[in-house]
Amino acid sequence: MTTDHxxxxxxxxxxxxxxxxxxxxxxxxxxxxxxxxxxxxxxxxAAAAAEIEYPSNTALYREFAGQExxxxxxxxxxxxxxxxxxxxxAPVRRTAILALHGGGIEIGTSELCxxxxxxxxxxxxxxxxxxxxxxxxxxxxxxxxxxxxxxxTSKNCDDHVALATAASHLNVLSLHGCTFDQLGLxxxxxxxxGDRRVAVVGGLNKAFRTELVKxxxxxxxxxxxxxAPTWAPLLTEFNGDHTANPCNKTMLGMGAQLELTTELRKxxxxxxxxxxxxxxxxxxxxxxxxxxxxxAIATVEAGQPVL
Numbered sequence: 001m002t003t004d005h006x007x008x009x010x011x012x013x014x015x016x017x018x019x020x021x022x023x024x025x026x027x028x029x030x031x032x033x034x035x036x037x038x039x040x041x042x043x044x045x046a047a048a049a050a051e052i053e054y055p056s057n058t059a060l061y062r063e064f065a066g067q068e069x070x071x072x073x074x075x076x077x078x079x080x081x082x083x084x085x086x087x088x089x090a091p092v093r094r095t096a097i098l099a100l101h102g103g104g105i106e107i108g109t110s111e112l113c114x115x116x117x118x119x120x121x122x123x124x125x126x127x128x129x130x131x132x133x134x135x136x137x138x139x140x141x142x143x144x145x146x147x148x149x150x151x152x153t154s155k156n157c158d159d160h161v162a163l164a165t166a167a168s169h170l171n172v173l174s175l176h177g178c179t180f181d182q183l184g185l186x187x188x189x190x191x192x193x194g195d196r197r198v199a200v201v202g203g204l205n206k207a208f209r210t211e212l213v214k215x216x217x218x219x220x221x222x223x224x225x226x227x228a229p230t231w232a233p234l235l236t237e238f239n240g241d242h243t244a245n246p247c248n249k250t251m252l253g254m255g256a257q258l259e260l261t262t263e264l265r266k267x268x269x270x271x272x273x274x275x276x277x278x279x280x281x282x283x284x285x286x287x288x289x290x291x292x293x294x295x296a297i298a299t300v301e302a303g304q305p306v307l
Contacts, residue, residue, distance in 0.1 A: 057159040076137040095171040096135040103140025104147030106177030108265030115290040122279035155244040172255035174247035197264035199223040202240030204254035211296035219292040
């Protein structure tokens with residue numbers, strides 16, 4: 001989930017709780033034992049702690065310095081290209097895919113990031129599986145539990161590679177997760193079939209939003225434009241309209257994002273509840289969703305000639 005509201009300052013109680021998560025992940029000690037050993041006040045504040053976020057990626061990286069690969073990971077691919085001709089125009093990468101809250105934070109977004117970029121979710125270091133590829137960047141929570149405590153609100157993302165990736169592309173598609181109930185949709189009328197696999201399309205690029213809504217609905221996934229008059233009053237927390245949101249920090253100053261309900265994300269995998277399961281069990285629904293996004297990207301790019 002992404003939100004444009006300011007993040008609250010982090011508390012000492014939250015730091016203790018999250019440190020217990022980190023210690024448990026590192027040492028293999030049961031998390032419950034770690035938390036029980038903390039002061040009683042820490043247990044009382046554990047629920048509230050989940051609502052308090054890091055103010056930036058930099059703050060998170062500093063707290064867990066030296067623990068990348070255990071607590072969290074960052075993965076990206078920037079495709080090497082050259083223009084050595086004085087008489088022709090070389091192709092350029094126009095679109096990047098981001099997953100700011102991947103891994104165990106908002107499950108399925110890492111795998112979708114890789115898939116839409118043209119790679120296999122189960123073999124990200126391997127060769128592309130599709131003929132057209134896109135640059136990508138992702139941040140992932142690696143804890144066995146408690147990954148939501150690693151969430152950094154989108155507009156507070158200051159990872160220099162993420163921001164540089166966005167700034168060097170015409171388009172960004174940023175992937176996020178939410179629950180159906182968080183959206184507060186009028187369930188009496190939408191979705192008309194009661195399908196909770198909803199994609200909320202946001203970002204400041206109206207043409208990109210329009211193509212995503214069209215392609216996702218055509219592929220069988222209920223999708224709505226969060227900035228359309230019907231939905232805008234309901235979806236202010238999910239519309240990705242903040243100018244500091246990385247999806248809008250492109251060369252054009254606008255991009256797109258998808259807020260995907262848990263039901264939608266889980267439907268894309270036969271075994272959605274573990275990293276290994278998602279990497280190896282992406283299914284036909286995953287392919288349909290991936291390809292719908294890629295068709296939308298292709299249409300948007302076709303209207304953006306490089307002169």
